[in-house]
Amino acid sequence: MTHALTGDAHVCGRHTPEDKKPGWWDEMIGPGKAVDTNKYFVICSNIIGGCSGSTGPQSIDPDTGKPYNTNFPVITVADMVRAQKRLVEHLGIKKLLAVLGGSMGGMQVLQWAVDYPDAMDCFIPIATASSFTPQNIAFDWVAREAIKADPNWKNGDYTPDMPPDHGLAAARMLAHITYLSEESLGRKFGRTLQDKAEFDFKFDFDFAVESYLQYQGQRFVERFDANSYLYITRATDYFDVTAKHGGDLNATFARVKSAALVVSFSSDWLFPTEQSRKIVDALLHNGKEVSFCEIKSGYGHDAFLLEVDTLGRMVRDFLHYRQEARNHE
Amino acid sequence: MTHALTGDAHVCGRHTPEDKKPGWWDEMIGPGKAVDTNKYFVICSNIIGGCSGSTGPQSIDPDTGKPYNTNFPVITVADMVRAQKRLVEHLGIKKLLAVLGGSMGGMQVLQWAVDYPDAMDCFIPIATASSFTPQNIAFDWVAREAIKADPNWKNGDYTPDMPPDHGLAAARMLAHITYLSEESLGRKFGRTLQDKAEFDFKFDFDFAVESYLQYQGQRFVERFDANSYLYITRATDYFDVTAKHGGDLNATFARVKSAALVVSFSSDWLFPTEQSRKIVDALLHNGKEVSFCEIKSGYGHDAFLLEVDTLGRMVRDFLHYRQEARNHE
Numbered sequence: 001m002t003h004a005l006t007g008d009a010h011v012c013g014r015h016t017p018e019d020k021k022p023g024w025w026d027e028m029i030g031p032g033k034a035v036d037t038n039k040y041f042v043i044c045s046n047i048i049g050g051c052s053g054s055t056g057p058q059s060i061d062p063d064t065g066k067p068y069n070t071n072f073p074v075i076t077v078a079d080m081v082r083a084q085k086r087l088v089e090h091l092g093i094k095k096l097l098a099v100l101g102g103s104m105g106g107m108q109v110l111q112w113a114v115d116y117p118d119a120m121d122c123f124i125p126i127a128t129a130s131s132f133t134p135q136n137i138a139f140d141w142v143a144r145e146a147i148k149a150d151p152n153w154k155n156g157d158y159t160p161d162m163p164p165d166h167g168l169a170a171a172r173m174l175a176h177i178t179y180l181s182e183e184s185l186g187r188k189f190g191r192t193l194q195d196k197a198e199f200d201f202k203f204d205f206d207f208a209v210e211s212y213l214q215y216q217g218q219r220f221v222e223r224f225d226a227n228s229y230l231y232i233t234r235a236t237d238y239f240d241v242t243a244k245h246g247g248d249l250n251a252t253f254a255r256v257k258s259a260a261l262v263v264s265f266s267s268d269w270l271f272p273t274e275q276s277r278k279i280v281d282a283l284l285h286n287g288k289e290v291s292f293c294e295i296k297s298g299y300g301h302d303a304f305l306l307e308v309d310t311l312g313r314m315v316r317d318f319l320h321y322r323q324e325a326r327n328h329e
Numbered sequence: 330m331t332h333a334l335t336g337d338a339h340v341c342g343r344h345t346p347e348d349k350k351p352g353w354w355d356e357m358i359g360p361g362k363a364v365d366t367n368k369y370f371v372i373c374s375n376i377i378g379g380c381s382g383s384t385g386p387q388s389i390d391p392d393t394g395k396p397y398n399t400n401f402p403v404i405t406v407a408d409m410v411r412a413q414k415r416l417v418e419h420l421g422i423k424k425l426l427a428v429l430g431g432s433m434g435g436m437q438v439l440q441w442a443v444d445y446p447d448a449m450d451c452f453i454p455i456a457t458a459s460s461f462t463p464q465n466i467a468f469d470w471v472a473r474e475a476i477k478a479d480p481n482w483k484n485g486d487y488t489p490d491m492p493p494d495h496g497l498a499a500a501r502m503l504a505h506i507t508y509l510s511e512e513s514l515g516r517k518f519g520r521t522l523q524d525k526a527e528f529d530f531k532f533d534f535d536f537a538v539e540s541y542l543q544y545q546g547q548r549f550v551e552r553f554d555a556n557s558y559l560y561i562t563r564a565t566d567y568f569d570v571t572a573k574h575g576g577d578l579n580a581t582f583a584r585v586k587s588a589a590l591v592v593s594f595s596s597d598w599l600f601p602t603e604q605s606r607k608i609v610d611a612l613l614h615n616g617k618e619v620s621f622c623e624i625k626s627g628y629g630h631d632a633f634l635l636e637v638d639t640l641g642r643m644v645r646d647f648l649h650y651r652q653e654a655r656n657h658e
Contacts, residue, residue: 146499
């Protein structure tokens with residue numbers, strides 16, 4: 001299991017009784033669920049560069065005894081996957097049944113399938129793309145500008161008691177808009193006002209959607225590190241699974257040795273279905289076994305976390321089929 | 330003629346030999362052009378709240394002898410149009426042939442048609458909507474957060490030598506992304522690098538699209554005032570032409586007395602064709618004379634400034650027809 005931009009290793013269940021919420025994909029994973037932990041052993045590790053466990057900008061540099069901050073090397077999705085591969089080797093696993101994940105998790109899935117073609121029976125890239133588009137890169141640029149413009153950022157050397165919360169919240173709010181569809185924003189908020197009957201004609205929030213964004217930004221800064229956000233978004237910018245194969249997706253996927261289930265969502269404008277189709281076409285071009293589904297959904301990119309019923313059935317059946325095939329080998 | 334968010338009264342031609350560029354819609358307007366100044370007298374004034382001439386936050390408050398800054402009252406699109414109506418009355422014009430404009434200019438056009446139904450023979454709202462959507466509002470919120478987060482903003486009381494350029498540039502970059510389509514960004518930049526053959530693996534710009542955005546942001550702060558940007562975007566948030574008519578577009582357009590040409594662009598995701606169709610449907614519901622065209626274009630919202638050939642032919646013929654009809658009355 002690979003996690004998305006701001007996800008972490010806590011993929012399902014409650015680790016301690018103090019956990020207020022279960023893991024981020026709890027509806028998908030667990031005993032009797034789509035990814036049935038009575039049948040499968042699920043592994044999910046924190047990506048490097050993150051702030052939830054693996055080494056990242058907040059980690060202490062042994063040479064200086066201080067956090068790396070911006071001395072941390074810029075990382076790529078391939079680096080994240082390389083670290084995951086080492087973990088799997090450390091655990092003594094020869095071949096995974098599946099590698100699956102959505103969004104930036106889906107990028108890691110594609111990288112796994114290309115870099116370690118013998119390491120899995122199948123892979124499931126969800127709501128993702130074979131490379132980050134210029135529009136994606138552009139949004140990331142503005143998000144990082146917001147963080148760097150925060151006077152508390154101090155070229156990355158902020159202190160835990162004065163982090164660049166304002167900038168990080170703005171970055172999160174911007175990203176959050178791209179996770180939703182115009183349809184879902186319209187249905188959820190429309191032009192409804194927040195706890196008032198008339199406009200204030202001020203610059204504080206009047207609209208419910210403004211209050212919601214502000215809340216999302218504030219919640220996010222409580223759990224995420226600004227430097228990590230810089231590093232991880234930069235990794236997504238650099239993501240292009242064809243990079244080491246002459247920019248040719250057909251040539252890249254010639255390396256793949258496992259079957260794929262590719263899933264997209266109809267209202268996802270951050271990673272539109274067209275991007276998934278490119279992946280499918282290139283796999284088919286190479287005669288690979290591939291199933292594809294565009295799930296009709298109004299939720300935008302967030303659908304990969306919300307359309308659990310439809311997605312879950314698909315993933316459950318695909319994993320079951322691959323497991324059966326594996327047992328007959 | 331009504332101008333868009335960051336436009337101004339300089340709509341065509343060069344006012345002085347020092348003008349480096351002609352007006353922002355020069356390809357549409359001028360002798361022999363679609364809006365033929367040999368036939369028509371064109372009026373375009375700076376909106377109130379702006380920073381190019383009419384009263385705005387930079388203007389001197391006569392009570393204090395200092396700029397209004399954030400003491401300037403929050404304004405609406407209806408306020409802009411009310412000021413324009415006064416100008417037209419001052420010029421002694423009883424009835425305009427047409428009111429036309431794109432984007433926020435289109436909002437003013439709709440407001441004109443509803444608030445002053447007897448003041449024109451026709452109106453041409455281009456690439457616009459009858460109300461600002463929650464997605465539009467959300468983007469504006471983040472843009473304003475970027476400005477307010479800039480330490481130079483100082484609650485609006487910045488000095489001319491230290492304006493909040495960083496925040497205003499970020500706001501502009503964000504808006505700029507929404508003006509382009511994924512297709513146009515892909516065609517124009519793709520994942521091309523800027524003056525280098527390999528990634529630097531740093532946080533400065535590597536990609537051409539990043540360099541382009543940065544350039545757009547820097548150019549913008551040279552010509553625009555941050556407080557004006559706050560006020561004008563707030564006016565667009567509040568825009569809902571149905572607001573004084575019970576939120577009912579059919580009831581709102583019952584007031585309209587002139588013919589309309591409504592134009593949208595296929596790849597415009599900021600003001601998608603669906604929004605223009607709502608306008609057309611409500612006008613038809615009221616038995617109004619309305620022409621509608623969705624122009625196929627890959628340029629996104631910016632198409633209203635770029636697809637001048639197609640748009641120009643349509644506007645030229647529509648104006649000609651309305652002028653003929655007027656002459657026969």
